[in-house]
Amino acid sequence: MKKLLGIGLLLALIAGGIGYFMYNKPHQNMENAKADVVLDARELFTAFEANETEANQKYLDKVVKVSGLVKEVSTDEEGNVSVTLESGSEMFGVICQMDNLTQHDKTDFKPGEQVTFKGICTGMLMDVVLVRCVLV
Amino acid sequence: MLILISISSDLKKHNLTMQKKAVFFIVATILLGTSLSAQKYFTREGKVSFYSDAPVEKIEAHNSKATAVLDAGSGNMEFAVLIKAFQFEKALMQEHFNENYMESDKFPKALFKGEVLNLDKVNLEKDGEYPVKVKGSLTIHGVTNEIESPGKFIVKDGNITASSSFTVEVADYDIQIPAVVRDNIAKEVRIDIEAGLQELKKGS
Numbered sequence: 067m068k069k070l071l072g073i074g075l076l077l078a079l080i081a082g083g084i085g086y087f088m089y090n091k092p093h094q095n096m097e098n099a100k101a102d103v104v105l106d107a108r109e110l111f112t113a114f115e116a117n118e119t120e121a122n123q124k125y126l127d128k129v130v131k132v133s134g135l136v137k138e139v140s141t142d143e144e145g146n147v148s149v150t151l152e153s154g155s156e157m158f159g160v161i162c163q164m165d166n167l168t169q170h171d172k173t174d175f176k177p178g179e180q181v182t183f184k185g186i187c188t189g190m191l192m193d194v195v196l197v198r199c200v201l202v
Numbered sequence: 203m204l205i206l207i208s209i210s211s212d213l214k215k216h217n218l219t220m221q222k223k224a225v226f227f228i229v230a231t232i233l234l235g236t237s238l239s240a241q242k243y244f245t246r247e248g249k250v251s252f253y254s255d256a257p258v259e260k261i262e263a264h265n266s267k268a269t270a271v272l273d274a275g276s277g278n279m280e281f282a283v284l285i286k287a288f289q290f291e292k293a294l295m296q297e298h299f300n301e302n303y304m305e306s307d308k309f310p311k312a313l314f315k316g317e318v319l320n321l322d323k324v325n326l327e328k329d330g331e332y333p334v335k336v337k338g339s340l341t342i343h344g345v346t347n348e349i350e351s352p353g354k355f356i357v358k359d360g361n362i363t364a365s366s367s368f369t370v371e372v373a374d375y376d377i378q379i380p381a382v383v384r385d386n387i388a389k390e391v392r393i394d395i396e397a398g399l400q401e402l403k404k405g406s
Contacts, residue, residue: 089292093293122307127307161267163266166289188285189286189310191246191283191284191311192269198289
Protein backbone atom coordinates (compact mmCIF):
# COMPACT_ATOMS: atom_id res chain seq x y z
CA MET A 67 0.00 0.00 0.00
CA LYS A 68 2.74 2.37 0.99
CA LYS A 69 4.66 1.39 -2.11
CA LEU A 70 1.61 2.09 -4.30
CA LEU A 71 1.20 5.49 -2.70
CA GLY A 72 4.83 6.22 -3.34
CA ILE A 73 4.55 5.30 -7.00
CA GLY A 74 1.38 7.37 -7.31
CA LEU A 75 3.08 10.37 -5.76
CA LEU A 76 6.07 9.95 -8.05
CA LEU A 77 3.83 9.75 -11.11
CA ALA A 78 1.94 12.84 -10.03
CA LEU A 79 5.21 14.67 -9.54
CA ILE A 80 6.43 13.65 -12.99
CA ALA A 81 3.13 14.64 -14.62
CA GLY A 82 3.21 17.95 -12.79
CA GLY A 83 6.80 18.45 -13.84
CA ILE A 84 5.98 17.77 -17.48
CA GLY A 85 2.95 20.03 -17.27
CA TYR A 86 5.00 22.81 -15.73
CA PHE A 87 7.72 22.35 -18.32
CA MET A 88 5.17 22.41 -21.17
CA TYR A 89 3.51 25.50 -19.75
CA ASN A 90 6.84 27.26 -19.60
CA LYS A 91 8.07 25.93 -22.89
CA PRO A 92 10.39 28.60 -24.25
CA HIS A 93 9.92 30.37 -27.55
CA GLN A 94 11.85 28.97 -30.46
CA ASN A 95 15.47 30.10 -30.37
CA MET A 96 15.78 32.08 -33.57
CA GLU A 97 19.56 32.07 -33.72
CA ASN A 98 19.63 28.29 -33.88
CA ALA A 99 16.47 27.93 -35.95
CA LYS A 100 16.94 26.16 -39.23
CA ALA A 101 15.59 28.05 -42.21
CA ASP A 102 12.72 26.26 -44.00
CA VAL A 103 12.96 28.51 -47.02
CA VAL A 104 15.78 30.62 -48.44
CA LEU A 105 14.97 33.34 -50.97
CA ASP A 106 15.34 37.03 -51.64
CA ALA A 107 12.97 39.77 -50.57
CA ARG A 108 11.83 40.44 -54.12
CA GLU A 109 10.82 36.82 -54.67
CA LEU A 110 8.97 36.65 -51.38
CA PHE A 111 7.05 39.84 -52.03
CA THR A 112 6.20 38.88 -55.61
CA ALA A 113 4.92 35.50 -54.44
CA PHE A 114 2.51 37.21 -52.02
CA GLU A 115 1.49 39.84 -54.52
CA ALA A 116 0.78 37.29 -57.23
CA ASN A 117 -1.24 34.85 -55.12
CA GLU A 118 -1.67 35.54 -51.45
CA THR A 119 -3.53 32.31 -50.62
CA GLU A 120 -0.88 30.19 -52.23
CA ALA A 121 1.93 32.16 -50.61
CA ASN A 122 0.23 31.84 -47.22
CA GLN A 123 0.20 28.08 -47.60
CA LYS A 124 3.81 28.08 -48.61
CA TYR A 125 5.37 30.55 -46.20
CA LEU A 126 3.11 31.15 -43.20
CA ASP A 127 4.76 30.18 -39.90
CA LYS A 128 7.90 29.09 -41.73
CA VAL A 129 11.37 30.22 -40.76
CA VAL A 130 12.32 32.21 -43.82
CA LYS A 131 15.82 33.37 -44.65
CA VAL A 132 15.43 36.46 -46.76
CA SER A 133 18.08 38.62 -48.42
CA GLY A 134 17.76 42.08 -49.85
CA LEU A 135 18.68 45.72 -49.78
CA VAL A 136 17.69 47.84 -46.80
CA LYS A 137 15.00 50.34 -47.77
CA GLU A 138 14.11 51.81 -44.42
CA VAL A 139 14.94 51.33 -40.75
CA SER A 140 12.68 52.31 -37.89
CA THR A 141 12.85 52.07 -34.12
CA ASP A 142 9.78 52.31 -31.90
CA GLU A 143 9.55 53.82 -28.40
CA GLU A 144 10.47 50.50 -26.81
CA GLY A 145 13.59 50.30 -28.91
CA ASN A 146 12.41 47.52 -31.21
CA VAL A 147 14.07 47.79 -34.58
CA SER A 148 12.33 46.99 -37.85
CA VAL A 149 14.10 46.82 -41.17
CA THR A 150 12.20 47.12 -44.44
CA LEU A 151 13.78 45.41 -47.43
CA GLU A 152 13.36 46.48 -51.06
CA SER A 153 10.76 44.37 -52.82
CA GLY A 154 10.61 45.84 -56.29
CA SER A 155 7.39 47.66 -55.34
CA GLU A 156 7.63 51.41 -54.97
CA MET A 157 5.46 51.63 -51.85
CA PHE A 158 5.76 48.35 -50.05
CA GLY A 159 8.45 45.98 -48.96
CA VAL A 160 9.36 43.09 -46.73
CA ILE A 161 9.38 44.18 -43.09
CA CYS A 162 11.69 42.31 -40.76
CA GLN A 163 10.84 43.01 -37.15
CA MET A 164 13.88 42.14 -35.08
CA ASP A 165 13.42 39.62 -32.29
CA ASN A 166 13.20 41.14 -28.83
CA LEU A 167 14.21 37.87 -27.15
CA THR A 168 17.58 37.80 -28.91
CA GLN A 169 20.59 39.95 -28.17
CA HIS A 170 21.52 41.59 -31.46
CA ASP A 171 25.11 42.49 -32.31
CA LYS A 172 24.03 44.96 -34.93
CA THR A 173 20.94 47.11 -35.25
CA ASP A 174 22.24 50.16 -37.11
CA PHE A 175 21.35 49.41 -40.69
CA LYS A 176 21.72 51.89 -43.51
CA PRO A 177 19.50 52.19 -46.58
CA GLY A 178 21.09 50.42 -49.53
CA GLU A 179 22.95 47.91 -47.37
CA GLN A 180 22.77 44.25 -48.43
CA VAL A 181 21.47 42.10 -45.55
CA THR A 182 20.11 38.65 -44.80
CA PHE A 183 17.59 38.05 -42.05
CA LYS A 184 16.03 34.92 -40.68
CA GLY A 185 12.54 35.27 -39.26
CA ILE A 186 9.05 33.84 -39.06
CA CYS A 187 6.73 34.78 -41.89
CA THR A 188 3.37 36.05 -40.63
CA GLY A 189 1.80 36.99 -43.96
CA MET A 190 1.05 40.13 -45.93
CA LEU A 191 -0.86 43.28 -45.08
CA MET A 192 0.52 45.87 -47.45
CA ASP A 193 4.03 44.67 -46.81
CA VAL A 194 5.09 41.11 -46.14
CA VAL A 195 5.81 40.90 -42.41
CA LEU A 196 8.46 38.73 -40.78
CA VAL A 197 8.70 38.69 -37.00
CA ARG A 198 11.39 37.53 -34.57
CA CYS A 199 14.11 38.27 -37.11
CA VAL A 200 17.81 37.80 -36.50
CA LEU A 201 20.66 38.87 -38.76
CA VAL A 202 22.37 36.00 -40.54
CA MET B 203 -24.42 85.52 -97.48
CA LEU B 204 -26.42 82.56 -96.38
CA ILE B 205 -23.29 80.58 -95.95
CA LEU B 206 -21.76 83.32 -93.82
CA ILE B 207 -24.79 83.40 -91.49
CA SER B 208 -24.76 79.68 -91.06
CA ILE B 209 -21.07 79.79 -90.24
CA SER B 210 -21.53 82.54 -87.65
CA SER B 211 -24.39 80.64 -85.99
CA ASP B 212 -22.21 77.57 -85.95
CA LEU B 213 -19.51 79.64 -84.33
CA LYS B 214 -21.96 80.90 -81.72
CA LYS B 215 -22.98 77.37 -80.92
CA HIS B 216 -19.39 76.41 -80.74
CA ASN B 217 -18.65 79.30 -78.41
CA LEU B 218 -21.45 78.22 -76.12
CA THR B 219 -20.18 74.69 -75.83
CA MET B 220 -16.71 76.08 -75.23
CA GLN B 221 -18.11 78.16 -72.38
CA LYS B 222 -19.88 75.13 -70.95
CA LYS B 223 -16.70 73.20 -71.22
CA ALA B 224 -14.81 75.96 -69.46
CA VAL B 225 -17.33 76.04 -66.62
CA PHE B 226 -17.21 72.28 -66.32
CA PHE B 227 -13.46 72.44 -66.30
CA ILE B 228 -13.38 75.01 -63.51
CA VAL B 229 -15.89 73.09 -61.38
CA ALA B 230 -13.98 69.91 -61.93
CA THR B 231 -10.74 71.57 -60.87
CA ILE B 232 -12.31 72.88 -57.69
CA LEU B 233 -13.81 69.49 -56.85
CA LEU B 234 -10.59 67.72 -57.62
CA GLY B 235 -8.66 70.31 -55.66
CA THR B 236 -10.70 69.79 -52.51
CA SER B 237 -10.53 66.04 -52.75
CA LEU B 238 -6.78 66.25 -53.20
CA SER B 239 -6.32 68.50 -50.19
CA ALA B 240 -8.23 65.98 -48.04
CA GLN B 241 -5.15 64.26 -46.82
CA LYS B 242 -4.71 60.60 -46.21
CA TYR B 243 -2.80 59.42 -43.19
CA PHE B 244 -1.29 56.08 -42.66
CA THR B 245 1.02 53.86 -40.66
CA ARG B 246 2.45 50.40 -40.91
CA GLU B 247 3.62 50.40 -37.30
CA GLY B 248 0.32 50.48 -35.45
CA LYS B 249 0.21 48.76 -32.10
CA VAL B 250 -2.51 46.30 -31.19
CA SER B 251 -2.54 44.56 -27.82
CA PHE B 252 -5.12 42.40 -26.18
CA TYR B 253 -5.70 41.44 -22.60
CA SER B 254 -7.60 38.48 -21.28
CA ASP B 255 -8.20 38.76 -17.56
CA ALA B 256 -9.58 35.43 -16.34
CA PRO B 257 -9.80 34.07 -12.78
CA VAL B 258 -6.83 31.73 -13.20
CA GLU B 259 -4.49 33.69 -15.40
CA LYS B 260 -3.91 36.95 -17.18
CA ILE B 261 -2.89 36.68 -20.78
CA GLU B 262 -1.67 39.46 -23.01
CA ALA B 263 -0.21 39.66 -26.46
CA HIS B 264 1.24 42.46 -28.50
CA ASN B 265 1.57 43.27 -32.15
CA SER B 266 3.36 46.36 -33.42
CA LYS B 267 2.97 45.86 -37.14
CA ALA B 268 -0.61 46.84 -37.79
CA THR B 269 -1.41 49.00 -40.78
CA ALA B 270 -3.90 51.83 -40.58
CA VAL B 271 -5.20 54.27 -43.17
CA LEU B 272 -7.32 57.33 -42.42
CA ASP B 273 -8.93 59.54 -45.02
CA ALA B 274 -9.18 62.92 -43.34
CA GLY B 275 -11.78 64.08 -45.87
CA SER B 276 -14.39 61.38 -45.44
CA GLY B 277 -13.36 60.06 -42.03
CA ASN B 278 -13.07 56.56 -43.46
CA MET B 279 -10.50 54.39 -41.83
CA GLU B 280 -9.09 50.91 -42.11
CA PHE B 281 -7.03 48.91 -39.70
CA ALA B 282 -5.45 45.56 -40.44
CA VAL B 283 -3.32 43.21 -38.42
CA LEU B 284 -1.67 39.83 -38.95
CA ILE B 285 -2.74 37.30 -36.32
CA LYS B 286 0.54 35.43 -36.40
CA ALA B 287 2.46 38.58 -35.60
CA PHE B 288 0.97 38.68 -32.08
CA GLN B 289 3.64 37.86 -29.56
CA PHE B 290 2.93 36.26 -26.20
CA GLU B 291 5.09 35.81 -23.18
CA LYS B 292 4.54 32.05 -23.23
CA ALA B 293 5.23 30.07 -26.38
CA LEU B 294 2.50 27.58 -25.55
CA MET B 295 -0.15 30.27 -25.33
CA GLN B 296 0.93 31.65 -28.66
CA GLU B 297 0.66 28.18 -30.15
CA HIS B 298 -2.82 27.56 -28.75
CA PHE B 299 -3.94 31.02 -29.77
CA ASN B 300 -2.89 30.45 -33.38
CA GLU B 301 -3.77 26.81 -33.80
CA ASN B 302 -6.82 26.22 -31.63
CA TYR B 303 -8.61 29.52 -31.20
CA MET B 304 -7.85 31.89 -34.04
CA GLU B 305 -7.00 29.25 -36.67
CA SER B 306 -4.59 31.74 -38.14
CA ASP B 307 -3.63 29.44 -41.00
CA LYS B 308 -7.18 29.81 -42.25
CA PHE B 309 -7.75 33.38 -41.10
CA PRO B 310 -4.37 35.15 -41.14
CA LYS B 311 -5.74 38.68 -40.69
CA ALA B 312 -8.07 40.71 -38.56
CA LEU B 313 -9.57 43.77 -40.18
CA PHE B 314 -11.47 46.84 -39.13
CA LYS B 315 -13.21 48.96 -41.73
CA GLY B 316 -15.23 51.93 -40.67
CA GLU B 317 -15.33 55.63 -40.10
CA VAL B 318 -14.59 58.27 -37.55
CA LEU B 319 -18.04 59.75 -36.95
CA ASN B 320 -17.05 63.20 -35.76
CA LEU B 321 -13.78 63.88 -37.52
CA ASP B 322 -15.02 67.41 -38.29
CA LYS B 323 -14.42 68.21 -34.62
CA VAL B 324 -10.78 67.19 -34.93
CA ASN B 325 -8.23 69.71 -36.11
CA LEU B 326 -5.28 67.62 -37.21
CA GLU B 327 -3.33 70.81 -37.70
CA LYS B 328 -3.66 71.99 -34.11
CA ASP B 329 -2.19 70.46 -30.97
CA GLY B 330 -4.77 68.94 -28.70
CA GLU B 331 -6.64 65.90 -27.53
CA TYR B 332 -9.78 65.08 -29.45
CA PRO B 333 -12.23 62.42 -28.35
CA VAL B 334 -13.92 60.68 -31.28
CA LYS B 335 -16.40 57.94 -32.00
CA VAL B 336 -15.51 55.19 -34.40
CA LYS B 337 -18.00 52.88 -36.03
CA GLY B 338 -17.54 50.06 -38.45
CA SER B 339 -17.15 46.37 -39.04
CA LEU B 340 -14.60 44.24 -37.29
CA THR B 341 -13.57 40.93 -38.83
CA ILE B 342 -11.80 38.39 -36.63
CA HIS B 343 -11.57 34.65 -37.23
CA GLY B 344 -13.58 35.09 -40.43
CA VAL B 345 -16.58 36.55 -38.58
CA THR B 346 -17.67 40.14 -39.08
CA ASN B 347 -19.51 42.21 -36.45
CA GLU B 348 -20.53 45.83 -36.30
CA ILE B 349 -18.84 47.68 -33.48
CA GLU B 350 -18.80 51.19 -32.14
CA SER B 351 -16.11 52.44 -29.86
CA PRO B 352 -14.80 55.68 -28.42
CA GLY B 353 -11.35 56.69 -29.52
CA LYS B 354 -8.96 59.55 -29.23
CA PHE B 355 -6.79 61.62 -31.51
CA ILE B 356 -3.81 63.29 -29.96
CA VAL B 357 -2.05 65.92 -32.01
CA LYS B 358 1.26 67.07 -30.65
CA ASP B 359 3.99 68.94 -32.51
CA GLY B 360 2.44 67.87 -35.78
CA ASN B 361 2.42 64.20 -34.82
CA ILE B 362 -0.95 62.46 -34.86
CA THR B 363 -1.67 59.51 -32.62
CA ALA B 364 -4.96 57.68 -32.85
CA SER B 365 -5.93 55.31 -30.08
CA SER B 366 -8.87 53.30 -28.87
CA SER B 367 -9.69 50.67 -26.32
CA PHE B 368 -12.69 48.37 -26.54
CA THR B 369 -13.78 44.89 -25.59
CA VAL B 370 -14.99 42.06 -27.76
CA GLU B 371 -16.84 38.94 -26.76
CA VAL B 372 -14.88 35.89 -27.81
CA ALA B 373 -18.12 34.02 -28.58
CA ASP B 374 -19.22 36.73 -31.07
CA TYR B 375 -16.37 35.71 -33.32
CA ASP B 376 -17.13 32.02 -33.23
CA ILE B 377 -14.03 31.23 -31.20
CA GLN B 378 -14.54 28.03 -29.22
CA ILE B 379 -12.92 27.75 -25.84
CA PRO B 380 -12.85 24.24 -24.38
CA ALA B 381 -14.36 23.78 -20.92
CA VAL B 382 -10.99 22.77 -19.43
CA VAL B 383 -9.53 26.22 -19.93
CA ARG B 384 -12.73 28.15 -19.29
CA ASP B 385 -11.20 29.73 -16.20
CA ASN B 386 -7.97 30.56 -18.01
CA ILE B 387 -9.41 32.58 -20.85
CA ALA B 388 -11.75 35.51 -20.39
CA LYS B 389 -15.06 35.64 -22.24
CA GLU B 390 -14.45 39.30 -22.93
CA VAL B 391 -11.10 40.41 -24.24
CA ARG B 392 -9.90 43.99 -24.11
CA ILE B 393 -8.23 45.29 -27.23
CA ASP B 394 -6.03 48.39 -27.18
CA ILE B 395 -4.92 50.04 -30.36
CA GLU B 396 -2.55 52.90 -30.93
CA ALA B 397 -1.31 54.24 -34.21
CA GLY B 398 1.03 57.11 -34.95
CA LEU B 399 -0.21 58.39 -38.30
CA GLN B 400 1.87 59.96 -41.02
CA GLU B 401 0.73 61.97 -43.98
CA LEU B 402 0.64 59.83 -47.05
CA LYS B 403 2.59 61.62 -49.74
CA LYS B 404 2.41 60.49 -53.30
CA GLY B 405 5.50 58.73 -54.48
CA SER B 406 7.05 58.38 -51.05
